[in-house]
Amino acid sequence: xYSLREVNPMLRGIRVSPQWALQRRSEQITALLQQxxxxxxxxxxxxxxxxxxxxxxxxxxxxxxxDGGSVGSYTDSCGLPHVQRSVAEFITGRDGGVPSxxxxxxxxxxxxxxxxxxxxxxxxxxxxxxxxxxxxxxxPHTLPMLLEEVGAVLVPYQLSEEQGxxxxxxxxxxxxTASRGHCRPRALYISNPGIPTGHVQSRKSIEWVxxxxxxxxxxxxxxxxxxxxxxxxxxxxxxxxxxLFEMGQQYSEMVxxxxxxxxxxxxxxxxxxxxxxxELVNVDPAVMVFAKTLLCTDINAPVIGQIALExxxxxxxxxxxxxxxxxQEILTNRITLAQNAQRAWEFLIGLPGVxxxxxxxxxxxYPRLSLPPEAVEQARSDGLEADVLYSQSLLDKEGVCVGAxxxxxxxxxxxxxxxxTPSATLEKVLACLGSFHLHFLDQFSQHA
Amino acid sequence: xYSLREVNPMLRGIRVSPQWALQRRSEQITALLQQxxxxxxxxxxxxxxxxxxxxxxxxxxxxxxxDGGSVGSYTDSCGLPHVQRSVAEFITGRDGGVPSxxxxxxxxxxxxxxxxxxxxxxxxxxxxxxxxxxxxxxxPHTLPMLLEEVGAVLVPYQLSEEQGxxxxxxxxxxxxTASRGHCRPRALYISNPGIPTGHVQSRKSIEWVxxxxxxxxxxxxxxxxxxxxxxxxxxxxxxxxxxLFEMGQQYSEMVxxxxxxxxxxxxxxxxxxxxxxxELVNVDPAVMVFAKTLLCTDINAPVIGQIALExxxxxxxxxxxxxxxxxQEILTNRITLAQNAQRAWEFLIGLPGVxxxxxxxxxxxYPRLSLPPEAVEQARSDGLEADVLYSQSLLDKEGVCVGAxxxxxxxxxxxxxxxxTPSATLEKVLACLGSFHLHFLDQFSQHA
Numbered sequence: 001x002y003s004l005r006e007v008n009p010m011l012r013g014i015r016v017s018p019q020w021a022l023q024r025r026s027e028q029i030t031a032l033l034q035q036x037x038x039x040x041x042x043x044x045x046x047x048x049x050x051x052x053x054x055x056x057x058x059x060x061x062x063x064x065x066x067d068g069g070s071v072g073s074y075t076d077s078c079g080l081p082h083v084q085r086s087v088a089e090f091i092t093g094r095d096g097g098v099p100s101x102x103x104x105x106x107x108x109x110x111x112x113x114x115x116x117x118x119x120x121x122x123x124x125x126x127x128x129x130x131x132x133x134x135x136x137x138x139x140p141h142t143l144p145m146l147l148e149e150v151g152a153v154l155v156p157y158q159l160s161e162e163q164g165x166x167x168x169x170x171x172x173x174x175x176x177t178a179s180r181g182h183c184r185p186r187a188l189y190i191s192n193p194g195i196p197t198g199h200v201q202s203r204k205s206i207e208w209v210x211x212x213x214x215x216x217x218x219x220x221x222x223x224x225x226x227x228x229x230x231x232x233x234x235x236x237x238x239x240x241x242x243x244l245f246e247m248g249q250q251y252s253e254m255v256x257x258x259x260x261x262x263x264x265x266x267x268x269x270x271x272x273x274x275x276x277x278x279e280l281v282n283v284d285p286a287v288m289v290f291a292k293t294l295l296c297t298d299i300n301a302p303v304i305g306q307i308a309l310e311x312x313x314x315x316x317x318x319x320x321x322x323x324x325x326x327x328q329e330i331l332t333n334r335i336t337l338a339q340n341a342q343r344a345w346e347f348l349i350g351l352p353g354v355x356x357x358x359x360x361x362x363x364x365x366y367p368r369l370s371l372p373p374e375a376v377e378q379a380r381s382d383g384l385e386a387d388v389l390y391s392q393s394l395l396d397k398e399g400v401c402v403g404a405x406x407x408x409x410x411x412x413x414x415x416x417x418x419x420x421t422p423s424a425t426l427e428k429v430l431a432c433l434g435s436f437h438l439h440f441l442d443q444f445s446q447h448a
Numbered sequence: 449x450y451s452l453r454e455v456n457p458m459l460r461g462i463r464v465s466p467q468w469a470l471q472r473r474s475e476q477i478t479a480l481l482q483q484x485x486x487x488x489x490x491x492x493x494x495x496x497x498x499x500x501x502x503x504x505x506x507x508x509x510x511x512x513x514x515d516g517g518s519v520g521s522y523t524d525s526c527g528l529p530h531v532q533r534s535v536a537e538f539i540t541g542r543d544g545g546v547p548s549x550x551x552x553x554x555x556x557x558x559x560x561x562x563x564x565x566x567x568x569x570x571x572x573x574x575x576x577x578x579x580x581x582x583x584x585x586x587x588p589h590t591l592p593m594l595l596e597e598v599g600a601v602l603v604p605y606q607l608s609e610e611q612g613x614x615x616x617x618x619x620x621x622x623x624x625t626a627s628r629g630h631c632r633p634r635a636l637y638i639s640n641p642g643i644p645t646g647h648v649q650s651r652k653s654i655e656w657v658x659x660x661x662x663x664x665x666x667x668x669x670x671x672x673x674x675x676x677x678x679x680x681x682x683x684x685x686x687x688x689x690x691x692l693f694e695m696g697q698q699y700s701e702m703v704x705x706x707x708x709x710x711x712x713x714x715x716x717x718x719x720x721x722x723x724x725x726x727e728l729v730n731v732d733p734a735v736m737v738f739a740k741t742l743l744c745t746d747i748n749a750p751v752i753g754q755i756a757l758e759x760x761x762x763x764x765x766x767x768x769x770x771x772x773x774x775x776q777e778i779l780t781n782r783i784t785l786a787q788n789a790q791r792a793w794e795f796l797i798g799l800p801g802v803x804x805x806x807x808x809x810x811x812x813x814y815p816r817l818s819l820p821p822e823a824v825e826q827a828r829s830d831g832l833e834a835d836v837l838y839s840q841s842l843l844d845k846e847g848v849c850v851g852a853x854x855x856x857x858x859x860x861x862x863x864x865x866x867x868x869t870p871s872a873t874l875e876k877v878l879a880c881l882g883s884f885h886l887h888f889l890d891q892f893s894q895h896a
Binding site: 034035037038039041042043044045066070071072073074075109110112113120142145149269270271272273274293294296298299300301302303304305 | 485486490492493514518519520522558560561568593597712717720721742746747748749750
């Protein structure tokens, strides 16, 4: 009956992760952000002197950057030039002076939109010449869907759980070699801090990856959205771009790199506003024109999101009336996240059949489950992986949403739990998870 | 030097319209919208009793629909269920009771995002079996870029300028026949009211198109974003869905249809907030799953935009404190738009070498230019169409941005002028355009 009975065959394999519905955000959003955005939407509040003066000045400044003085206007497809400039200044400051230029900054409706643009540009060929993307296992749960949509081949490389989910040189070589004859690897995807592993890469590890990319002529796609969420002792975030520039000209002028960041991160958590940016490094200007063109087909990132992004990269300065409160709120978010990660880790390793690497960054904790053979058997007969069965049961019985493992590896079961929540919520979630877990083990042991 | 020297060859032909930068919006945005959105972003304003009570109630209700009571949360990839319900109720009311169901409503970041999803699903095949999309000439200026991006073949059908840009049955047949042997037409794209022509289709014309689509098994992609902007005397907007359902079962249960609407329309003009919806009719549920999945890769439409959409489709009711003011503001926007269209038409037909069909809907006026042979020659030697030369000169000399003609037809030159602006702005634009036009003609006559 339907003429569109079968969709584009290229898309047949695309699947939504069953845990897509996972919601997350920090509830600790900053008053400054709320106030500036509300003034931008309702400029009559510019005259409301109960609002801090820097809030009103900033809103006025930002409205002045919008066509017709209104957030209802379209912007350039790469975003408001003022926001591009603020992002470039932020990056330059973050990277100890390594320069960033506004024309290399692309504002998008979240990091995934920009990643999709780059993937579309990288994809070509069929069969053995089809673009392959080296992809960590585990990886962000939406990434396989995205690769499928654009027609890229996922080339898996395994992160080392035993080493705290570190990226091992030998494994990248192995994956690359194994892919030959199946596809043509053209890009290497990294998330640092790791999603969902929380692993934070050292400078040495980053240097090694850059060397590898240079040798193999791989385009580096680096998800750095959790750059502000590093809390492991003695650890700090180091951007790929900074390391690249500090490795000398033979790298800094050669390795092609796209770095992604977003307001849906661990400190702002403004997922619903939809904005992020991509910085391109060493990319052919002719290719950048295409990147801009493809962003065009999405028109532009929502202006309210762009403004939130501007606030994220250009926070109040000492002396501004909002500075102290804003700084305190951001610090509180950061501390809560770190405490949550630690608390979840301690709780989880106390459960029977659960092991977990320490988490040093990001917003997820990714424990490993030893499940009874009966549960594995049951899942198999339902056509599921055992961790999918586990997480679906948890959702059904307790209303708690976790992601199932996102690795292509049999008999290693994991769940992904988001710790970016108020501490009280986390406590409730852990209590539910704990009692569910014991019941789950018990249920399958009884069956045996 | 670059490894990504050449982009995906499928994308090589993609071009940004040089007039992409065209900005537009109505400055008459409603106080209700401003207020509700600002309260949603800064919930402390819920206690501000200078705001109307229905504003605060609505904001509270909408926040209650958001996860964690915050617009910073993700939503379902198809949008907030509450917004889907409001859209379905709006459509049912608009279409005289023809039922609309929330599960057929897909909230997206603007109508183009949803259109892209449907195009991706429709595209398949290579060579003679590659998906063709019957596309009006002229058409929305971003459509060719979108078809190129997804890999669909643009099958042009010419609208009849002499008949006020009407869609002629014979021309659709001709276009379809001509396409055979080049591609396989699977969809028919329509905009009603026409973009950029402003033509409003009669019920009879719509019935005819539906019959044609049924006979040829074409998927109907109907852009109805200017449905609220019909001001031609005695004319009214009639949705494709309503006509389809009133044509009887052999059509109403068979013809596949996607209808698009957006807050970036002629009355709200909230382009920067990025939201719209798509209603699918008679589409295979299995295909709808894929539509949802593809929307997923864009995560979700910005929540602030979704809320603005809810207000658009569910305006204040009589008795609500904001009703009278809101209704007046919407009416003012509508009248301004109609007056602007009439004013621009009168002005343009008064210029030498300009003819223009009367405009009966939409936000553009699309006059035809008779340009001196010398200008055509000059453009040719610059590798441009003459109307592109004209509009680029206009932008350079007067700072006025118009679109060049968007037809694939030689020696017929047009410009596209947006009339969705405050009347005073329009007057300034017309004055600049008029003096530029005379100068342009003069300049090329002197050269001769």
